[in-house]
Amino acid sequence: MTNTGFRKVLRRREFTVLGLIVLLVVLFSLTTERFMSVSNLSNLLLQLAGTAISAIGMTMVIITGGIDVSVGSTLGMASVVAGKLLVGGYSPFLVLLSALGTGLVIGLFNGTLIAFGNVPPIIVTLGMMSILRSLMYQLLGGRWISGIPPAIRVIGLGKWLGVPISMWITVVLIAFFTYFLSSRPLGRAIYAVGNNPEAARVSGIDLRRTTLFVYAVLGALAGFAGLVYVARTGIVQTNTGSGFELEVIAAVVLGGTSILGGRGTIIGSLLGAFLVGIIKNGMVLLNVPALSEGLVVGVLIILSVMIDVIRARGERS
């Protein structure tokens, strides 16, 4: 009994990713002196927080069989709003609410068009991505926002017990949403909608409400990630967050969430984000030219997914 249980764990996608992470950590700590240092590890966590927070929402969206390529622009838009308010001297609490609110409104807009307008998710979010990018240019007028007050930067840079505050928040969010997905009715409905929409509808799940919900949550989380971004870097530019969507999607997909819907876990996505983050970090420490970072990440995505495919074939035969 325990034997089959153990095999089940071994077969899980998360286990492959975890194995790769352990392998890389051992490799990097043997080959570089700095990798295992406290400052490097907390630096790594700082950079990961934004991706991990957005990946929570993205996991839910992809489980329903959808996709959201506008997260990068949502993060950018929220960071513009947050940056402007912060420089204007508004209270951090109000700024937090407006960053969350900006993301939430964008997510609701996406979700409404997808759920009630019957427009495919890729179309809505591609459109949203372009529209938000133009709006950001308009709001910034080609300039940067800098001079973010130090008090708020605690969210992005501060630490508690050696671990960045943004990572603590991420951990709490992940714990909450993991519980939510596995144990709450609406969480289970998200899987049902992705697995078999027709069956889900017949069994009394409100498809539209569920769809609207996942996009709204992703929007709000991306908005929060925007605030974390501003607090960490202290700068907002017109291209803030561009390319971020692919990073988040890569983390989720690497973590084993099926792009066809119905399958995936938030923990897996977190591991996916860690895998990419550790590779990037280790390569910098190994003095591998930054130019070949994409090369390694790309090859790794293909290899790790291929391991899965080959193993699935082995099981079938």
Next chain:
Amino acid sequence: MKRVLDYIVENRVLFLLVLFVALFVVFAVSVPGFFTFYNLTNMTQYGVELGLLALAEMLVILSGGGGIDLSVGSMLTIVAMIIGVLIGRVGLNPSLSILLGLFAGAGMGYLNGVLVSYTGILPFIVTLASLYIYKSLALIIAVDPRFGPNPMPVSNFPESFYFVGQYRIAGIPFQVLCIFIPVILLLWLLLEKSIFGRYLYGVGSNEKAALFSGINVCRVRVTVYTLSGILSALSGWIITSRIASARPDIGTGYELQAITIAVLGGVSIKGGEGSIGGVVLGIAIITLLYNGMQLAGIHQIWQLGSLGVVLVGSVLLNQVLLARRKI
């Protein structure tokens, strides 16, 4: 009247044609300098580069199985850099360099196709990975060891290289007359008149049925990804010639614009549905929109935004009208 409206809604190509004519009339009436021979021909020049990528997306998305090619922008960039480095730094013969660049594009597309068809990894993931890989390779190629470790653009081309991107024949830009229009005609023949076209639609709409009727599904998919690589390579060559410079960041962000246009043109993201006429109209509408807005003095940053509005708006309008018809 209602019947005419129904017919237009049902036929995506007709719907786009109406949209195109309406936009054209609005710009011709309200924007000075729009309805001139020079402007109308000049604007087609800019449509070619994005247009070739949109055609590439059309082929790949049509092939179904979640088909999508996120790497077109990166393939464009790497081909631009290969051509630039071979001509500008190695000093190779321009024609030979261009040929090698096009072969490189075909090779990269082929690799995508093989990974998609024979490993069972989803196209979205394969091409996301190759987006990163090809972009990174383009940066590495762009490094000139004589000037330190940073990627550098190449701009020292011979005069003859600019022919494709900057010359006109009878007032019509060379790349439109001698590359874009022939490519559209060839693709039209391929999709509408050849057996391969029928196979492609078959594979896209029902993979199992296609497999059982003896179609080599893998070969069809490998072919479309290879074609996507070649079209991206053509686009990379033309853009390098037009702006007289090969830059290692030139194709960034193009992939999503190209997908947007293909989808606007009526290609179903699920595969097997869509026509070349629709995509060509999609390209025309976006080119027209960019040009008209520029002449009207609207800042360039709104180009992207308008693309988004047109995409979501047109599909939403279509859905709403369809839903109303059903009632």
